[in-house]
Amino acid sequence: MNHRNRITSSLLLSSLILGPAVVVASAASAAPTAACSMTPQTGGATDVIVFHGTGFPSNTSVKILGSSAPVGADGSFSFTYPGTSDAAVKATVTVTGTDVNATCILVGATPPNDQKKDPPQDQQKDPNQDQNNKNEQFRKGFRDGNNDAREDCKKNPPKPGVAGPDPSYESGYLAGQDAGFKRYCANKNPQQQQDQNQQPKTNQRQNQQNQEK
Structure with missing residues (x-):
């Protein structure tokens, strides 16, 4: 009898110790890691910027540049917006999803910090x-x-x-x-x-x- 009680007590104690940890781990693994990219596309009838996101809650929607874009079952979305390469280089775009946000990273163009800088004033011709x-x-x-x-x-x-x-x-x-x-x-x-x-x-x-x- 005492032996059975000790086993039961041990199981209850284990559940009390491990239970919250298991719940926390499950919640952490379920949290989406959102990412977004923006790629300028030129040469067509009009210049556009294509936004692509991943890691958003599936079957929801995101807010981007004042519009909504649907998120698929795989947690991704695509969104096209009129704009030139120069506009994309200068823009800072944030995507807002359900309990998650992401700043879009420029792809396919030179970021502002990497562009050629003007020489110092005393070296300018x-x-x-x-x-x-x-x-x-x-x-x-x-x-x-x-x-x-x-x-x-x-x-x-x-x-x-x-x-x-x-x-x-x-x-x-x-x-x-x-x-x-x-x-x-x-x-x-x-x-x-x-x-x-x-x-x-x-x-x-x-x-x-x-x-x-």
């Missing part, structure tokens, strides 16, 4: 820098061409820079040279120009002769 450089080269070429024309009234080719010929410098040089011809050489006949060109050489010979004497 001035959009007008290229044009400013071209203008500066043109002005420099114009000055050089004008000065060369004034010196000898000869049509000399532009001088190449360290990095080779610069189109802006060459254009400026030729423009300055033409302006120099019109200003300094227009009233001189060929003989005067030739005499002017030979004058430095004549002076140089005379200086050498004087030094020899």
Whole structure:
């Protein structure tokens, strides 16, 4: 009798100890693990974003973007919404189901954090820098061409820079040279120009002769 009572007591004690644990484990295993993805689809008549969810309570419905979508017996749903890839990249969409929520993960497009970032402000290139450089080269070429024309009234080719010929410098040089011809050489006949060109050489010979004497 005592032996039977001890067995009964042991069974009751085991049920009291294990019962809640079994119930908790069953509840935990029954809790759904919901997930949602959003995939942009382009190239059709209209751009759309396809949402796909899994792990929701079966045969229920979910709320997404102000609409409802039915959940199948397997706990999944599909939902299509008009939108572009850019819109999907910037969007944060949450699906609300029965006692469970999920944030949709972007698939098939570059997330915002992975997109190419702009360089720091001090490293950003001035959009007008290229044009400013071209203008500066043109002005420099114009000055050089004008000065060369004034010196000898000869049509000399532009001088190449360290990095080779610069189109802006060459254009400026030729423009300055033409302006120099019109200003300094227009009233001189060929003989005067030739005499002017030979004058430095004549002076140089005379200086050498004087030094020899």
